[in-house]
Amino acid sequence: MKCKFSISFVLNFFLLTALLPKYVFAQGEIISIETKNHALVLNVTGKKDLNTIYLGKKLANKEEYAAISSAYKQTEDYTEILNSAYTPSGSRNLVEPAITATHADGNNSLDLRYIKHEIKTLKPGVSLTKIYLKDPVYPFEVSLFYKTYFNEDVVEQWTEISHKEKGLVTLHKYASANLHIKRNDFWLRQFYGDWAKEMQAEESKITHGIKTLDSKLGTRANLFQPPVFMVSFNKPATETEGEVLFGSLQWSGNFRTDLELDHQDNLRIISGINNFASPYALKANEVFTTPVFMYTFSAEGKGLASRNLHNWAREYKLLDGNGERLTLLNNWEATYFDFDEKILKDLLKSTKKLGVDLFLLDDGWFANKYPRNGDVAGLGDWQENKKKLPNGISSLVTEATANGVKFGIWIEPEMVNPKSELYEKNPDWVIKQPQREEHYFRNQLVLDLSNPKVQDFVFGVVDGLFTKNPELAYIKWDCNAVIYNAHSAYLKNQSHLYIEYVRGLYKVLEKIRTKYPKVPIMLCSGGGGRVDYAALQYFTEFWPSDNTDPLERIFIQWENSYFYPAISSANHVTDWGKQPIKFRTDVAMMGKLGFDIVIDHLKENDLKFAQQSVKNYDAVKHIIWKGDQYRLSHPKKDDVAAMLFVSKDKASALLCNYLVNNRYGAGSKFPVKLEGLDPNKKYKLTETNLYPETKSATDESKVYSGDFLMKVGFNPQVNKDRASVILKIEAQ
Structure with missing residues (x-):
């Protein structure tokens, strides 16, 4: 029997065949969030779920993103939201959620469906995608934000959460980002440490279950676990080969990143504020904005990912990232707390003799009733110590100017010694449990920055110094204590303390930068205990570690260099270690050079070398600070x-x-x-x-x-x- 086809049938057949891929592959609306070389692709399903279908190298043809899902033949997703772009809990979800809430009526379920999205250009090379999600049952809304830096291949993500329910909604978890990645295998490079042992690296294959990177310290949150991490896809990436994602939360308090390898062998990365002891009571119409999660993806190894971040940080994040920096001489390891005006004036002469730009006066210059002669007293009483400095800071600033150098000063305004006038007069300004024995970190307690009066006090410490000494040119801002016995005499809801502390800190820093926008400030926290890009928006540099042994510093500075540009790393030449001054200086040149030695104690050739090294550094520092870095x-x-x-x-x-x-x-x-x-x-x-x-x-x-x-x-x-x-x- 012969089959006969009409001409119209044949034409229709070929037309349908030509269009078939679109019918086969289409799953709903595709939202592609792209940079120069990378794409994060989201899909709106027929049920209005917002799912992630791709993270990797950008495709030349955007229409082919719709074909990606059909290329995978994995086990069943029983929930239909295993690859959710922002996983809710209490409805269909069976894995770690990005958000968990209890509604005003006590119900714990949450479902988020796509409403719409919008894309706008903020400036050349910078775009913002906003995606609106809503619970179909409750007046509960979530907006996802994706800010892309096209040329730098960097993406910033954050979330806004709000509702119009009749009463409080409790947020139990509120992540900033929820990534979903399909590859054969995943390798995590994470970092850990302690005082003088910052940025110790270890790498391991990610296995099924959840790996959590987190901090519960309140302040100085990076002490044991920094928020930065790397994930290599398929195999461990090298400097020049392999797919790798660098990620970090921009938040200076408790953080949490969950890396979950699910039953389909896909990786889910959920990162945000640590919800430890922090359920958040959200009022109707109040908007809870999460901190920013930042990542960059490279298909050409860790070196390129690192340079992406450096370029992005200098251009958009680090304060004055493309500007200049001051070389300095610090007195800390030369004198510790034991100094007076004469000793400091001699050191000011040494600053000029060495050829650096600035003299930095460290801890020990303040307090009278309880003099700051050690770390057990005086912290919080920010008046000049009359015995050490009878003519005040202003005389030192004048002396510095006369010697042709600038003057800087150390402060630790967030903390207090129990043995201080501030503690005696304002015990309710201190974070502590009223019924429990006080427990100290470096003989200190933390001031309650959730309290606006404390915020005004901390701002006043900085403002007072500049008001009295307009020529003051540099601040070293330290933060040595963690939060024990978390309790605020100011807050009614204690579960908000860890969050409100950081918000209060940022309010103070914002106020300082509004009035003093360009003054260089070093971010220090007993070393590298607080280093993140939310804080670095207000600081010109950070102190990687109190460990200045040059051999140890090579390793610490090396690992930091993956995430932070050299211009932001304050590296000092000290007497730590047994290496000669040349080795110590050469190591410190890998970032922003400084000295913390007694110049007058140097041998003749050591002094000649130190003086010449400052000149040599000045000739090449622009390459170190603003060039491309290769390990x-x-x-x-x-x-x-x-x-x-x-x-x-x-x-x-x-x-x-x-x-x-x-x-x-x-x-x-x-x-x-x-x-x-x-x-x-x-x-x-x-x-x-x-x-x-x-x-x-x-x-x-x-x-x-x-x-x-x-x-x-x-x-x-x-x-x-x-x-x-x-x-x-x-x-x-």
């Missing part, structure tokens, strides 16, 4: 740690090399392959920061192509006699 040889894997900074125009670079292994014969046996240069340019290498009366082992007459230096490399000849080598690389 070439890892201190945990190789005898030599090698870090490269390349100017944006590829005309100059700085290669920093450090011996990290003291075993016999350790050194640079192989050439170090450079990155980021122009393969077609010719480059000359010269050694800088040489110690007096020593000669370089580098043949400075040779010229190399960028192609050669990146494919073959250059041997800096590092060994026990040349433990640190700094090389300038200049295009000819």
Whole structure:
């Protein structure tokens, strides 16, 4: 039997075939959130669920995003929201939620359905996508925000939660972001630490269940666990290869990131404020705005992801990220608490002698009834100590000006010693349980920044210093205590304390920056106990660690360098460690250089070296602060740690090399392959920061192509006699 087809049938058949992929693949509206190289793709289902269908390299054809889901043949999703873009609890969900709430009528269920979305351009290269979700039963709404930085490949996410119910709604969990990623395997690189042991790294394969990274310290939240992390897809990423996501919450208090590998072998990343002891009672029409979760994705290894973040931070997040910085001399390790006006004036002369920009007076300059002669008393009483400084801070500022340098000062305005006038007069300003024995961290308690009066007091500490001393040029802001016995005499709802403390801190910092927008301020917290991009919006730099042993600092600064640009890292030359001053100085040059030594105690050649190193640093600091950073040889894997900074125009670079292994014969046996240069340019290498009366082992007459230096490399000849080598690389 022969089949006969009409011409119209054949035409209709081919037309249907041409359109078939769209019918097969279409699942609803597609929302693609894209940067230059990356895409996060969301899908609105027929039931108006908002789900994630893709996170990875951007596709050339946006229409093909709709085909992604059908390419996966995984086990059943019984809930239809396993890949939810913001997972609610109490309805269909069976995994870790992003949001949990109890409605005003006591019901614990929540369902969020898509209403609409809008996209707008904020400025060239920066866009904002807002997606509206609503519970179909309750007047409960959630808005998801995705702010994209196109050229930097960075995405910021946060959430707004509100309702119009008759009574309070209790938020039990309120994440900022909820990512869903499909790959074969996942590897987590996380960080841990303690005082003087910040940013210790460990990497492991993510297995089924939930891995939680969190802090419950209230303040100084990064002490044991920083909020930054990396996740590699399929295999551990290297500096130059592999898919990797860098993530972090921008919040200076308790944080929580859950990484859940579900029964489909997909990874869910949920990050936000830690809901520990913090159920939030939300009033009708009040908007609860979560902090920002930030991430960048790279398909070309950790190095590119790191440079993405550096570019983004300098341009959009770090205060004055493309500006200048001051080199300084600090008195802390020279004097500790034991100083007077004469000693400080001598140190001011040393500041000029060394050639740095500023003298920083550290802890111990204040309090009279309970003098600050140690860390047991005086904190909170911010008047000059009359015995140490009979003529006040102003005389030191005047002396600094006369010596041609600037003057800066240390404060710790969030904390108080029980042995202080502030504590005696305002015990209700202190976070403590009224019925329980006080427990101290470094002999301190934390002031209650949820209280507006305390906020005014802390602002007044800074404002008072600048009002009395208009030429004051720098602040070191410290934060040494964590919150014990959490209780506020001001707040009616104690479960809000951890959140309101941080909100209060930001109100103070915002007020300071409104009045003093450009004064450099160092973010310090007994070392690196409070480093995050929410805080760094108000600070020009941070103190990575009180551990200034240069060998230890190589590792700490190395790990920090993945997430924070060199211009933000305050690195000081001190007497910690047994290494010579050249090694200590060369290590400190990997960021913002400073000194914390007694200049007059230096040997003649050490002084000459220190003075010359400041001049050498001034000649190359623009490359370190504003160039592209490449980690070439890892201190945990190789005898030599090698870090490269390349100017944006590829005309100059700085290669920093450090011996990290003291075993016999350790050194640079192989050439170090450079990155980021122009393969077609010719480059000359010269050694800088040489110690007096020593000669370089580098043949400075040779010229190399960028192609050669990146494919073959250059041997800096590092060994026990040349433990640190700094090389300038200049295009000819």
